[in-house]
Amino acid sequence: MENSSDGILLKMEQIDKQFPGVHALDxxxxxxxxxxxxxxxxxxxxxxxxxxxxxxxxxxxxSGRILVYGKEIxxxxxxxxxxxGIDMVYQELSLIPALTVAENIFLGKPLLNxxxxxxxxxxxxxxxxxxxxxxxxxxxxxxxxxxxxxxxxLTEIARILTKQPRIVLLDEPTSALSETERERLFELIRRxxxxxxxxxxxxHRLDEVPLIGNRVTVLRDGRVVGTIPVSEANEDTLIxxxxxxxxxxxxxxxxxxxxxxxxxxxxxxxxxKLFDVSFNLRKGEILGVFGLMGxxxxxxxxxxxxxxxxxxGKYFIAGKExxxxxPGQGIANGMGLLTRDRRExxxxxxxxxxxxxxxxLSQHTPLHVMNLKQEKDIxxxxxxxxxxxxxxxxxxxxxxxxxxxxxxVLARWLYSNxxxxxxxxxxRGIDVGAKAEVFALxxxxxxxxxxxxxxxxxxxxVIAMSDRILVLxxxxxxxxxxAGTTQEQLLxxxxxx
Amino acid sequence: MAENTNPEPPKKDSGSTTTGIxxxxxxxxxxxxxxxxxxxSIYLSxxxxxxxxxxxxxxxxxxxxxxxILAIGQTLVxxxxxxxxxxxxxxxxxxxxxxxxxxxxxxxxxxxxxPVNVWVGILVALIxxxxxxxxxxxxxxxxxxxxxxxxxxxxxxxxxxxxxxxDGLPVPSHLTATAVSGQIPPLxxxxxxxxxxxxxxxxxxxxxxxxxxxxxxRYATLGRFIYAAGGNREAARVSGINVDRVKIAAxxxxxxxxxxxxxxxxxxxNSANALMAEGEELRSIGATVIGGTGLSGGEGGVVGSxxxxxxxxxxxNGLNLLNVSAFWQRILQGLVVILVVLFDQWRRRRFSR
Numbered sequence: 022m023e024n025s026s027d028g029i030l031l032k033m034e035q036i037d038k039q040f041p042g043v044h045a046l047d048x049x050x051x052x053x054x055x056x057x058x059x060x061x062x063x064x065x066x067x068x069x070x071x072x073x074x075x076x077x078x079x080x081x082x083x084s085g086r087i088l089v090y091g092k093e094i095x096x097x098x099x100x101x102x103x104x105x106g107i108d109m110v111y112q113e114l115s116l117i118p119a120l121t122v123a124e125n126i127f128l129g130k131p132l133l134n135x136x137x138x139x140x141x142x143x144x145x146x147x148x149x150x151x152x153x154x155x156x157x158x159x160x161x162x163x164x165x166x167x168x169x170x171x172x173x174x175l176t177e178i179a180r181i182l183t184k185q186p187r188i189v190l191l192d193e194p195t196s197a198l199s200e201t202e203r204e205r206l207f208e209l210i211r212r213x214x215x216x217x218x219x220x221x222x223x224x225h226r227l228d229e230v231p232l233i234g235n236r237v238t239v240l241r242d243g244r245v246v247g248t249i250p251v252s253e254a255n256e257d258t259l260i261x262x263x264x265x266x267x268x269x270x271x272x273x274x275x276x277x278x279x280x281x282x283x284x285x286x287x288x289x290x291x292x293x294k295l296f297d298v299s300f301n302l303r304k305g306e307i308l309g310v311f312g313l314m315g316x317x318x319x320x321x322x323x324x325x326x327x328x329x330x331x332x333x334g335k336y337f338i339a340g341k342e343x344x345x346x347x348p349g350q351g352i353a354n355g356m357g358l359l360t361r362d363r364r365e366x367x368x369x370x371x372x373x374x375x376x377x378x379x380x381x382l383s384q385h386t387p388l389h390v391m392n393l394k395q396e397k398d399i400x401x402x403x404x405x406x407x408x409x410x411x412x413x414x415x416x417x418x419x420x421x422x423x424x425x426x427x428x429x430v431l432a433r434w435l436y437s438n439x440x441x442x443x444x445x446x447x448x449r450g451i452d453v454g455a456k457a458e459v460f461a462l463x464x465x466x467x468x469x470x471x472x473x474x475x476x477x478x479x480x481x482x483v484i485a486m487s488d489r490i491l492v493l494x495x496x497x498x499x500x501x502x503x504a505g506t507t508q509e510q511l512l513x514x515x516x517x518x
Numbered sequence: 519m520a521e522n523t524n525p526e527p528p529k530k531d532s533g534s535t536t537t538g539i540x541x542x543x544x545x546x547x548x549x550x551x552x553x554x555x556x557x558x559s560i561y562l563s564x565x566x567x568x569x570x571x572x573x574x575x576x577x578x579x580x581x582x583x584x585x586x587i588l589a590i591g592q593t594l595v596x597x598x599x600x601x602x603x604x605x606x607x608x609x610x611x612x613x614x615x616x617x618x619x620x621x622x623x624x625x626x627x628x629x630x631x632x633p634v635n636v637w638v639g640i641l642v643a644l645i646x647x648x649x650x651x652x653x654x655x656x657x658x659x660x661x662x663x664x665x666x667x668x669x670x671x672x673x674x675x676x677x678x679x680x681x682x683x684x685d686g687l688p689v690p691s692h693l694t695a696t697a698v699s700g701q702i703p704p705l706x707x708x709x710x711x712x713x714x715x716x717x718x719x720x721x722x723x724x725x726x727x728x729x730x731x732x733x734x735x736r737y738a739t740l741g742r743f744i745y746a747a748g749g750n751r752e753a754a755r756v757s758g759i760n761v762d763r764v765k766i767a768a769x770x771x772x773x774x775x776x777x778x779x780x781x782x783x784x785x786x787x788n789s790a791n792a793l794m795a796e797g798e799e800l801r802s803i804g805a806t807v808i809g810g811t812g813l814s815g816g817e818g819g820v821v822g823s824x825x826x827x828x829x830x831x832x833x834x835n836g837l838n839l840l841n842v843s844a845f846w847q848r849i850l851q852g853l854v855v856i857l858v859v860l861f862d863q864w865r866r867r868r869f870s871r
Contacts (some may be wrong), residue, residue, distance in 0.1 A: 026851055328756070349758035358756055366756055368749040370817045383758035387740035387767060433757070 027093070028055040030219040031076075031188055032193040033362040036085035038071055038243075045071045047243040048085070053188065053219040058210060058233050060251075061223045063240035064480070064512075069223045072240070073190045076221075077109040078102035079132030089188075106187030110177050110194055116137075118166035123148040125165050126180045146459050150231045151179040154212075156205040171198050175394065189213065192223045193314075206510030208234050211466065227256050236276045239263055256513075264480070264508040271457035272485035273464040276504070277305040284441045285504035286325065290336030298334075299439045300473060302441065305467045310476040314516050318476045319361065319498035322445045325474070326358040327351045328369065338441070352380050359427070361476075362447040366430045373409065374400025375420050376429050387453055403432035424455025431462060442466070444475045448482060460486060551809050551825040557868075558832055566839040574835065576718055577662050580711070580786065582831030583720035584750050584779050588798050589805035589823040591651075591732040592774030594768040597735075599748040600658065600665035602772045604797035607676035607834045610791070613780035614680040614689060616643035617790030619688035621700030636703035638764070643777045650676055650775020655766030679791035688791045710785025720782045724824065727778060731820035734771075744768055748815025795834030797848075804855040805830050812862060830854075 033055040038046040046068050053059050062067045074080040076087070078097040087094045089105050108457045116125045123144045124131075132147065134140040148161035157175050163174060174194065181189060192209075195203045209268060215232040222233065230237055230251060237254045239246040246262045285301040295317050302308050324332045327345040329466050336345050338354050348358070354395055357380070360366040367376055374396045382391070404412045407428045409421070416489060418429055427447065434442055444463070448456045463473055463486060475484045483490055484506060492500040492514040500514035562569040588605045618624070620639040624631045624654045634642075650672070658668040685691075690700045711717040735741035743764040746754040754761050779798075784790045809826030811818025833854065837847045 156641075326756070347758075347760070348756055349760065354759040360752075360756060364750070365752040368746045368753050368816065370749045371745060375742060379742070379754075379757040381740055382739050385739045386739065387743065387764075389739040390737050391742065393737070393740060498696070 029053075029258075029443070030055050030057075030089070032086075032088040032091075033072075033076065034086040034088070036072065036075060036087070037076060037083045039083055046075070046082070047287060049240070049245050050250075051238060051245070052248075053221060054235075055219055056214045057124060057235045058214060058220045058222050060230055060234040060237045060239065061221060061452065062230070062237055062485070063258060067240040067263075069240055070192060071110060071243075073192060073221065076102070076188075077107060088260050102213040104273060105182070107188035107190065108181040108184055108186040108188070109192065110174075110181060111192055111356075116165045116173055119164060119165055121162050122152075122159055122176050123161035124166070125176060126161070126183055128180070148179070148185060151182040152176070154182055155179055155209055156376065157202070161356040170200055172196060175202065175206075178209070182209075186218060188219045188221070189220045190223075194222070195224070195226065195229065209225055209376055227259055230254055230259065242297060243463040256517075260512050264512065265325065272482070273457075273461040274486055275464060275468060276488055277468045278488050279304040279306075279470075284288075285340075287337075288334045289324055289332065289401050291320050291323075291324050291329055291332050291496075293496075295324060296500055300491060300498065304472055304474045305359055305470055306481075306488045307463065307467055307473045307475055307486050308489040309475060310493060311478065311483045311511050311515060312482065312493035314478065316493040316515065317408065318445070318478075318493055320496070321493065322358065322361070322443050322474075325351075326356060328358075347405070349383055352437055352439075353384060355438060355440040357437060357439030357442045359434070359442065359444045359447055361449060362429065363426045367426055367480060368417050368420070370417050372400075372415050372417055373404060373421075374414055375437050377403055377432045380433050384437075390492055399436060403429075403436065406459070407432055411450075422455070423453075424451040424458065427455070427459060428462075431459075435466075440471055442471060442473050444473055444477075446477055447475065448477070453474075471476050475500040480511055484508065484511070519849065520789070536797055538557060548810065548822075551822050552643045552777040554808075555829050555832065557826055558829065558836065561668040562832065562836040563618070566836070568839055569836065572716070574695040574839075576713070576716070577626070578831045578835045579724075581835065582827045583724040583829055584641040584783050584786075584795065585781065585798060585801045585805055586724040586824050587727050587775050587779040587825035588772075588795075588802035589809070589827045590727050590820050591772030592802040593806045593809070593811050593818065593820050593823045594731065594735070594744060594771045595665075596811050596813060597744050597748045597801070597815055597818060598765045598768045599751065600765060601669065601769065601803065601813070602651075602654060602769065603666060603669040603799045604650070604676055605652060605772060605776050606795040607680070607801050608647055608776035608778045609782075609783060609794060609795035609798060611650060611676045611680040611795065612643040612646040612685075612792060613784045613790040614684045614792050615646050616640065616702065616780065617684055617689040617702065617784050621705055623700075633700045636705045639703070639706075640781055643780055644774060647773040647775075647777025647780070648770050650765060650776070654773070655769030658769075659762035659765050684790070685790045686792065688789050690789065690853040702784060702790075706781055706785035707788055708785065709782050712785070720786065723778065723782055724827075728820050728824045731771075735819060740764070740767060745816055749817070800851065800855060801827075801830055804858070805849065807855065807862060808858050810862075812866065814857060814866075 024275065027512060033049065033051040036046050036049045045268060049072060052073065056439060061072070063069050071080065075082045078099040078101055081096065087097065094105065115126065125143050127147045132140040132143045134143065145161045152159050152175070155175050155178060159168065159172055159176065165176065168176065178194065194206060198206060207402070213220060219412060229405070236248055236250050237259065238248040239259065241263060281304045282301050283304045287299045289298040290296055298321065300308070307376045310318060320329065323329045327347045327350055336343050343354045368379070377400055378396050400414050403409065405415065409425050409428050419424060421429065447459050451459070467473060475483065488504055490502045490511065491498050492511060494515055502510060525776065543716065568574055588609065592602055592605060616639040619632050619634045619642055620636060621633055623633060654669050654672055657663055657672070658665045661668070690702070709719050709723065743754065743759050746757065746759055747761045747764045751761055783794060785795065800806065805826035806823045807813060808822070808829050809818065809822025811822060834847060
């Protein structure tokens with residue numbers, strides 16, 4: 022359905038937003054018409070969510086104009102945005118688990134009866150109605166934490182329906198929904214369209230584009246690549262637009278894969294998150310794991326390292342079955358984990374040497390006497406070897422930069438003789454120079470006989486560094502590629518289905 | 519998927535330009551407690567002619583030593599990110615149990631026991647203290663109950679058991695004392711009020727406990743685990759440390775310190791009762807935070823806590839000398855603790871970004 026009126030609901034002009042080290046939005050133009058579903062596409066980190074957060078007022082823009090119904094809007098706060106009729110369904114659910122469905126739906130502005138008291142029957146009634154609009158039956162007096170993720174998502178959408186919005190922002194609304202629930206949501210979106218509500222629909226599922234969209238805008242590295250009508254948007258065009266020409270990065274890569282298998286996992290399953298994952302890893306190999314957001318990478322890394330409590334599956338180190346139920350056992354079996362969030366990996370108030378020796382120390386009994394002199398020497402050795410800056414051994418690691426913190430964690434696993442290292446987003450939030458150093462180190466490690474499982478959502482680095490790439494989607498391995506695959510292929514496997 | 523972690527915006531990088539706090543400033547903060555102790559002492563030595571007399575100083579050391587011993591255990595717990603409200607209660611329980619065994623004849627399951635030898639008494643006290651600490655740690659880690667609530671509950675339980683054991687009477691009571699002529703053993707009395715070359719034995723015990731705590735934190739792997747678990751629980755876990763076990767160990771150390779303090783206290787009072795060491799929870803926590811250990815865990819040490827205990831002791835003594843009523847002393851003690859924590863948090867926000 023082409024837009025019947027040329028009423029422009031929303032115009033965003035030259036929106037700019039910088040985060041430290043990242044140009045999240047680079048003079049972005051965006052437009053939404055009445056009754057339009059405008060799909061926002063882009064890789065992880067392209068700036069989709071940031072743009073929507075600017076619009077919903079939860080992030081402030083550095084510069085740029087926003088016009089709603091042709092009227093320029095100054096500073097946007099969440100309250101102001103709501104007054105303008107803009108409502109957002111966040112990707113991370115924003116419901117309060119301990120409150121009931123009805124209370125959540127009317128959160129912030131409960132219905133009042135004529136005595137100024139909360140109108141409970143009215144709220145329940147209205148909740149039932151808006152949930153019925155979505156075609157679901159959820160008891161509004163249930164606490165939200167008793168609902169499954171799909172029901173929570175639908176509750177969140179129902180919440181928006183009670184507010185008579187003019188602009189609705191949906192951030193990956195179908196990621197938790199089943200096929201029928203998704204169909205219901207689409208019906209509802211069409212009804213909203215008929216009421217001339219404008220909808221911004223964020224997704225990275227390409228197959229949804231022709232089903233629901235009118236126009237598509239593709240973002241890449243914070244810039245608008247282009248806005249095209251859905252009729253012109255076939256998969257190849259879109260993938261081409263999303264991938265584009267990448268900045269040349271400095272990758273160091275020598276393939277040093279040996280025949281010998283060092284690690285194997287069979288039928289690894291985490292209920293609801295990871296399904297029957299099996300793969301092996303050879304000595305000196307870098308095994309890339311790619312997936313779009315929420316495809317199960319985080320669960321996989323945690324499960325491999327014994328951080329997940331409910332896990333089934335078999336682990337083999339050098340052909341011998343081992344038990345890995347906690348990180349201590351993982352370390353004992355020569356594994357190491359660089360966490361996605363460095364703050365989860367370091368003890369900020371401790372200096373560099375104690376942070377390096379921690380994993381190896383954990384294998385000792387509690388009353389083992391440490392040799393502090395030796396520890397300092399070990400620390401000095403790694404500081405020199407990995408060029409950790411500044412080379413001050415008594416400085417608390419919280420004062421190091423991101424890249425140097427990453428090196429400290431790396432040193433920890435080198436010192437604990439890790440032979441299988443899991444790198445979860447190893448370049449996240451560090452600058453280009455530090456990235457190049459991390460890649461060089463990875464290469465050196467594999468030449469020295471270590472093996473690396475590299476989980477990353479950055480396609481260029483996965484392709485450049487990996488000897489083999491597994492693609493995860495919905496908690497399953499859906500494809501395996503050798504070195505020399507293309508971004509197009511990866512993206513296709515990760516986003517279609 | 520429930521595991522969505524939003525990669526945009528990226529986490530704020532700690533930045534390559536951060537220089538950190540200067541070395542001198544760090545030294546000033548670390549020696550802050552010592553400077554405070556000196557300043558208060560200098561003021562008091564001018565304000566009261568009696569303050570600097572030997573007998574008064576001995577008195578201060580004797581009074582501070584109980585708090586100091588408890589504060590060392592408390593420090594280990596606070597370093598893991600916990601807090602032990604039950605230290606006073608464990609002290610009373612360990613002291614009461616030992617005192618009853620050492621001074622009276624009991625009939626348990628048809629067996630006549632006691633009065634036991636002083637060493638057996640001490641051993642029992644230590645076992646009671648460590649077990650009470652284990653229970654604290656077990657409840658808070660395995661039951662996932664906030665440390666404050668868990669130890670607040672056990673505080674009441676331990677005091678209740680102490681009341682049961684002593685029947686609510688001082689030990690030795692007139693009843694038992696006449697029956698078997700039980701007395702608190704001389705060794706404990708010496709521990710509580712004796713001296714070596716003019717130095718109170720209680721003070722020496724406190725220094726020894728501090729020394730053990732210092733060595734443990736600095737040189738034993740357990741000490742490192744305590745700092746890691748309190749400094750970043752998740753990082754400690756990823757590094758293979760069993761965080762729950764570390765926490766339980768810290769509580770057991772605290773229980774052990776309570777038992778040692780109990781022996782000193784029973785000796786000083788020449789008696790035990792179920793309500794002794796009342797208020798020591800606040801004093802030990804106060805001494806710990808005054809000594810520079812952060813309530814959020816992971817930063818601090820036992821030497822500061824020893825100095826913190828001395829500050830609490832000097833303050834109390836000074837207020838006595840200046841004729842401030844005991845009622846006001848309580849109010850001031852609470853205020854000091856709150857102000858120190860306020861200052862500490864302000865400092866952290868200001869300098870640790």
